[in-house]
Amino acid sequence: MAPAASDDDETGIHCRLDELLEERGLTLTRLSELVGVSLVNLSVLKNDRARAIRFSTLRAICEALDCEVGDLLVVER
């Protein structure tokens, strides 16, 4: 098993939640209501502080924002 990363470790993954919400005119609170994920967790995801994401969360967000996984998560270069 790989050692768990510390809190300070960068994952190298950027979440484009902010941009996608802006394009669709949605707020984080509204998205939270739509996908049933807490505002705290969505905030963690939006600010690139998430270290892992459930497939169910990913699917719910993509369905709510009508996007693909690749539109939401990108590798930072």
Add this chain to the structure above:
Amino acid sequence: MDLSVLLLIVAVLVGVAVVVGVLSPRRESVEARRPLLPRLVAAACLVGVAVVALGTVIGVAQSLIPTSWVTLEIPVTLRVEQTPADLRADPAGSLTDAVVSAPTALTVDGLGAAARIWLAAGTLIEGAVAVTLLLVVARFARQSISDTPFTPRLSRLLVIAGITLAIGGITGQIASSIAGTLAHEQLFALSPEALGDGIAVPPSLTFDLWPLGVGLALVVVAGLVRSGERLQRETAGLV
């Protein structure tokens, strides 16, 4: 200490614990959403700590004051050589001898210094063990509703509590038992006829082993907490 004064102190402590532990945190919205039961348990444990500490101090003081009456359990064994006829359940009538063993609570005055010291030591150790366990339960209850319930400190506390219970539980009983034996010797040397027709047999040093078992169980639970800590670390940042 008068019982009514003690009850008043307990009532005041309960009141303070309810106000501090239950009502005050409601001002904060995050705290108010936390389950009520663990907070109540923690508050009750802290009240228990105060009551046990007070009782222990009183008990130790009473044991050490030479002029005060003390109550202690003495393991008395009675050898009944002639079984009363109405107690005979044996149809053959061959039952002629029986031994009755039971701890007997005695309140005595003028107990020897050695017995008093052992009694005080037993009371102090048992009180310290109870206080330690109550503090650990209080910590456990508060920790269970925190954002990170599994911490290295909690597992260390459990190990300490387990060792304290195992060692303190046994030594406390041994100290009390020695005090009882010394009191037994002093009492029946003074009045060997005190038991009427029965013959007082000197008690042997006995103690329950449950503190050892429960102490080891706490150390095992500490291992489970460490496993929980690893799982908690792995799921940190999961959304």
